[in-house]
Amino acid sequence: MYCPSCRAEFREGFLRCEDCDVNLVEGLPKETEKQGYIHLATVFTEGDIAFIKSSLDHTGIDYYFHGEQAHRLTPLPLGARLMVREDFREEAEAILRATGQL
Known part of the structure; x- marks a missing residue:
């Protein structure tokens, strides 16, 4: 059984x-x-996801x-793919390079 909101997996018996x-x-x-987005990077830790979010959230990208x-369902080594709208690619790459994330 799964939560459709947070996507967490539950043991049998939970409703x-x-x-x-x-x-x-x-x-x-x-x-x-989503259509119109390109894959810019793959990250493997929740810390990296949080750092990238903190770098991009205030930019309007x-x-x-x-x-x-997905890490709630499977081990995080599958990674999370950072998807950026195509017209923001150069700006996002510059920010991630400046912060050492790319």
Whole structure:
């Protein structure tokens, strides 16, 4: 059973995610990548995800992490893919290079 909101996996017998206050579902839909975004980097730790978010959030750059919640279901070595809207690519690359993330 899975929470459709936070995507956490639950043992058999649980019917509700108390954190999100929603009913659990049998399976989750596969995450799909948004159109118009390019893969800029893959990160493997929650710390790296948080650092990149703190670097990009105040810039107005349109981005998301594909697979960010997947570590709740599988080990994080699969990584989370940083997806940036194509027209923000150069600006995002410059920021990530300046902070040592790329």
